[in-house]
Amino acid sequence: MFMRKILAACFAVTFLALTGQGAAAQARPIRIVVPMTPGGAVDFVARVLAEAVGRVENQSVVVESRPGAGTVVGTEVVTRAVPDGRTLLINAGGNLLIPPQLRKLNYDPLTNLEPICKLVGVPDIIAVNSKSSYRALADLIGAARAKPHELTMASLGPATDLQIAFEKLMRTADLHMTFVPYPGVAPAINALLGQQVTSVLSSYSSAAEQLKAGMLRALAVTTRERIEQLPDVPTVVESGYPDYAMEVWFGLFAPANTPKQTLDQLAARFAAAVRLPEVKAKLNAQGLSPGAMCGADFATFVREQYADFGRVIREANLKAE
Numbered sequence: 076m077f078m079r080k081i082l083a084a085c086f087a088v089t090f091l092a093l094t095g096q097g098a099a100a101q102a103r104p105i106r107i108v109v110p111m112t113p114g115g116a117v118d119f120v121a122r123v124l125a126e127a128v129g130r131v132e133n134q135s136v137v138v139e140s141r142p143g144a145g146t147v148v149g150t151e152v153v154t155r156a157v158p159d160g161r162t163l164l165i166n167a168g169g170n171l172l173i174p175p176q177l178r179k180l181n182y183d184p185l186t187n188l189e190p191i192c193k194l195v196g197v198p199d200i201i202a203v204n205s206k207s208s209y210r211a212l213a214d215l216i217g218a219a220r221a222k223p224h225e226l227t228m229a230s231l232g233p234a235t236d237l238q239i240a241f242e243k244l245m246r247t248a249d250l251h252m253t254f255v256p257y258p259g260v261a262p263a264i265n266a267l268l269g270q271q272v273t274s275v276l277s278s279y280s281s282a283a284e285q286l287k288a289g290m291l292r293a294l295a296v297t298t299r300e301r302i303e304q305l306p307d308v309p310t311v312v313e314s315g316y317p318d319y320a321m322e323v324w325f326g327l328f329a330p331a332n333t334p335k336q337t338l339d340q341l342a343a344r345f346a347a348a349v350r351l352p353e354v355k356a357k358l359n360a361q362g363l364s365p366g367a368m369c370g371a372d373f374a375t376f377v378r379e380q381y382a383d384f385g386r387v388i389r390e391a392n393l394k395a396e
Contacts (some may be wrong), residue, residue, distance in 0.1 A: 077209075091309055099206070102123075102134035103135075104134075104136060104137045104161070105125075105128075105134060105135070105136045105137070105160070105161055105162075105163065106137055106139055106161060106162045106163065107121050107124075107125055107136065107137070107138050107164075107165055108139050108141050108149050108150075108152055108153050108162065108163065108164050108165070108321070108329075109121050109138055109139065109140050109141070109149065109164050109165055109166075110141055110142060110143075110146035110147070110148060110149025110150050110152075110164065110166055110170070111140070111142045111146055111149070111170075112140060112142045113140050116278075116280065116325075116361065116363065117165060117166065117167055117325055118138070118140065119361060120194060120195050120325050120358065120363065121138045121163065121165045122138050123354055123358065124165075124194065124345060124348050124349070124354065124355050124365055125137065125138050127348040127351055127353075127354050128344050128345060128348045131344075131347070131348065131351075132344055135355070145170065145174060146166055146170040146171070146174075147168075147180060148166070148173060149166075150164060150166060150170075150171065150182065150183055150184075150188075151180075151182055153188070153328065153329075153330055154181075154182040154187040154188060154330060154331070155330070156330045157330070158189075158329065158330040158331065158332040158333040158334075159333070159337070159340055160329060160333055160334075160337035160338070160340070162329075162330065163191070163327055163328065163329055163341070164188065164327070164328040164329075165194070165325060165326070165327050166325070166326065166328070167197075167323055167324065167326075167327075168236060168323065168324045168325075168326060168327055168377075168380055169234065169235055169236025169237075169239065169323065169384070170236075171184050171188075171328075172184055172380055172381045172384050173234060173235065173236065173239065173379070173388070174234075175233055176381075176384060176385050176388050177388065177393065177394065177395035178395045184377075184381070185377070185378065186331060186380060187330070187331050188328040188329065188330065188375050189328060189329045189330065189331055189332075189333050189338055190326065190328055190333060190373045190374045190376075191326070191327040191328060191329055191338055191341050191342050191345065191373070192326065192327045192341075192342050192345050192346055192349075192367045192368065192369040192370075192373055193324050193325070193326045193366075193367065193368040193373050193376060194265065194325050194326060194327055194345065194349055194365070194366075194367055195324065195325045195358060195363045195364065195365055195366070196236070196295070196298070196322045196323070196324050196348075196362060196363070196364040196366060197278045197279070197280065197322065197323035197324065197325070197362070197363055197364070198278070198279045198287070198296055198298045198302045198304075198322060198362075199237065199276060199277065199278055199279065199296065199297040199298070199322065199323060200276075200277055200278075200279050200286075200293045200294075200295065200296050200305070200308070201215070201228075201244075201274060201275075201276055201293070201294045201295045201296075201297070201311075201324060202274065202275050202277060202282055202286070202291045202292060202293045202294060203215065203267070203273065203274050203275075203291070203292050203294060204267055204268065204270055204290070204291065205289055205290055205291055205292045206270070207273075207274075207292065209274075209292075209294065210292070210294075211294055211309075211314070212295040212309070212311065212314040213314060213315070214294075215273070215274060215294060216248055216250060219250045219251065219252050220249075220250065223251040224251050224252070224253055224385060225253075226252045226253070226273040226274070227252060227253045227254075227255050227272040227273045227274070228241055228252050228253070228255065228272065228273065228274045228275065228276055229254075229255040229256075229257055229263035229264075229266050229267060229272040229274070229275045229276075230254070230255075230256065230257065230260065230263050230275060230276040230277065230318065231256070231258075231259060231260050231263065232254065232256025232257065232259060233256045233393070233394075234388075234393050234394070234395060236321075236323055236384075237276055237277075237323070238393070239321070239384055239387050239388070240253060240254065240297055240321040241254050241276050241317065242254070242387050242390070242391040243321060243383075243387050243394070244297075244316075244319060244321075245391075246387070246390065247311075247318055248268060248316055248319075250322075252273075252274075255272050260275075260277050260278060260281040260282075261281065263275050263277065264277060264281065264282055264285060264291070267291065268285065268290060268291070274294075275291075276297075278323060278362065279296070279302060279304055279305065279362045280361055280362025281362075281364065283304070283345060283362050286305075289294060293305055293306070293308045294311075295308065295309055295310060295311045295313075295314050296308055296310050296311070297310070297311055297319070297320065297322065297325040298310060298320060298321075299312055299316070299320040301313075302364065303359075303364075304362060306317070306388050309356040326373065326377070327341070327345055329341065330392040338370075339370070341394050342367075342369035342370055345367065345369075346367035346369050349363075349365045349366065349367045350367070
């Protein structure tokens with residue numbers, strides 16, 4: 076009888092220890108690394124989705140800012156993390172896929188990361204000052220052809236997805252405009268407001284207030300479809316260039332070798348969060364277009380984007396600054 080009591084007590088202690096460890100494992104938070112300073116659009120998306128996933132799944136999801144070297148520092152942190160689905164990266168496609176094609180890094184985004192979902196698109200626009208005589212993209216293109224290299228287009232640069240969008244437009248439309256890089260989209264818009272440049276290539280969200288105030292005029296959107304916020308503004312495709320479509324996007328990634336079952340679970344959770352009405356409302360209010368593309372479709376999309384960026388980088392002879 077005494078021995079049975081001892082064995083039962085040992086079993087109980089062991090069971091509690093094991094279940095305690097299991098609970099602790101369940102309690103470990105998911106960490107979403109944002110490889111840039113807080114306050115930007117990527118950080119905003121990460122925090123909205125972290126709150127939604129955490130609430131729905133009863134799971135702690137934390138956002139950690141790891142800025143540095145144009146998002147390289149934070150991205151490398153994730154590539155070196157344990158592939159258990161607990162450390163994730165959210166980054167803009169251009170930030171992830173352009174730098175490795177301009178300089179040697181300690182990681183390859185195609186082999187050291189597992190794509191989970193494209194979460195948000197950021198529609199871009201081509202705009203002019205409202206005082207400009209250009210009222211359609213055809214007007215701007217016609218003037219640029221008449222005066223090669225004289226007309227200017229300002230944007231975020233150098234070597235960003237917005238400059239890639241500019242260079243792709245130049246090749247698609249056979250144009251010769253001068254790209255004017257700024258350290259942010261806001262200074263580029265200010266230059267346009269001051270009539271220091273001819274036009275600007277900007278995210279819709281960055282120019283929304285000036286557009287609503289009538290200070291800027293949108294000539295075209297760069298996405299394949301018109302955007303809800305500017306239903307009367309045609310796409311570049313509709314303006315006569317069916318091969319042109321560009322969009323800034325934010326994606327979620329895990330370290331390479333994360334188990335497929337874990338990736339599928341994460342994709343399901345974050346895709347469901349993006350579809351929540353309250354999440355969509357928050358993202359739309361910031362000029363962002365929620366919509367999840369996950370799994371194999373997203374992996375194929377990432378590879379195609381990498382190749383497309385690389386082709387433009389080589390043709391335009393872009394260099395790292």
